[in-house]
Amino acid sequence: MQEQKGKYEGLQNDELGIKIRSNDNPYLSVDIQKKLLQPRRLSSYFIVLIESGSISYNLDLQDFTLTDGQLLFAMPNQLFTPPAKTDNLKYFKLLFDENTLALLPQQFPFLVNPLNAQTIVLDSAAKERVIKVFGILNQLLHLDKYETDTEIILAYLNTLLSELNSAYFKNKEPLNPLNTNLSKFIEFKLVVETYLTEQPSINAIAEKLALSTNSLYRIVKEYSGTSPKDYFINRLITEAQRRLRYSNTSIKDLAYELGFNDPDYFSRLFKKSTGKSASEFLPRQDLSGK
Template identity: 75%
Template sequence: MQETNEKFESVQNDKLSIKIVSNNNPYPSADIEQKILQPRKLSSYFIVLVDSGSITYNLDLQDITLTDGHLLFAMPNQVFIPPPKTANLKYFKVLFDENTLALLPQQFPFLVNPLNSQTIIFANATRERVRKVFEILNQILHIDEHPTDTEIVLSYLSSLLTELNSAYFKNTAPINILNTNLSKFIEFKLVVETHLTEQPSVNAIAEKLALTPNSLYRIVKEYSGVSPKDFFTNRLMIEAQRKLQYSPLSVKELAYELGFNDPDYFSRFFKKCTGKSVSEFLKARQD
């Protein structure tokens, strides 16, 4: 497995790390397509809209099938296995990195996936708007002969992410998507990501977020359906499986890298959480 910068055969803006691919500018050769189809650890945000047709991606070891009007978004560090292009598939894909995201004038909470659903299904009117923004980005990044100003590219990327952010939260309770509880849950997820291998206690995380353990439990349970401890454990095991996918680490090295002092305990913990031993997991993936 490779860790890659997603070097698709698409045009990259000189000042921004943003790329776009569609069925109108597909991969130019079988060799390049074969390289692209290898499992990888994402280093960029990846968003794909299926305009028509059907295709199945594998994200963090889970198959996700997209059909007409479905959108998938993936985040840096997720294990991503793209499928070959299917017949009669019409799609748009866009990739951009953290530095490009930081240039936008607002935050987009959906990109940390607080509702634990990385697919969005659009209403017809929204789908049409989103498709048009993809078409414009495709034109200015791929078709136009002269480079487009960075501000214009960022403006359309911001419009796209604003549409996706609104659609992502559309089916939640009619509350401000930046309410205090959601903001705290997003902070919790960021703390988990930042301090994952330190394995902080739930009490330590609650203190860092200026919450009581009971308040943290209530907020995390509301948005994830599990307790803070289970959320942390699930995320730690996803990271273990990611590293087993792309890193040539021994079980001992992996245990230490994930913050376990005892490799044997890590092995038992991995089997308890995933239902498979490390060797069984690796064999299943090889098969």
């Protein structure tokens, strides 16, 4: 990581956008615990590893049950509902922001979830290594918080994400220059996230990726099981569901926010995709915590 030194030279550990929790250092305040159990939009990357026990999380309205050696990762802006802690659960939770990620010497494609699988199952050897790295980070960020160089913290974060990136793509096509299809799919996902509310045409996206529309269709179909258009629509509807939970805006204004010129068309599309109207969706959202 020597070549990255200039990026974090002089940066203090407590200025890093990284936090870790475990059985050794859980949230101490009952009020904080109650607040954190409420649904929210993530502002950072989130990773939870279950060392032993079982627990379920809800991510973008989908339930994920984790057991020994299983890991869930989530991205900024995803709709996240954590569960109450269960008995006999051993875990590590890690949050880090985009600024911290930018300090690392490499990219980690698994974080954009190109294979549409936000859980990772670790084999016994990988689980042992990952638990050790989590444990070291836990020590660095808590016990030795003011004595450890930032470079060391980032080095272990880089090691952890490298392990998870490898496990995510295990038994899949290797991500290397020869695997251009997967690389292009990752680029497609990034373009969708960047220009989501501008709603660019599929032709425009293909041109941005230096692909023909037929090639883009084939690649997106291969990795997502849907066409580029359907992928984009599904992502828009997911974003609509996220915003319906946390915004007091009207459905008409929401449609405009998402780049729709016709709110009625948005409403029809929403109902077709979810099976219920946007107005039917709203009354079910209760963020009071009661």
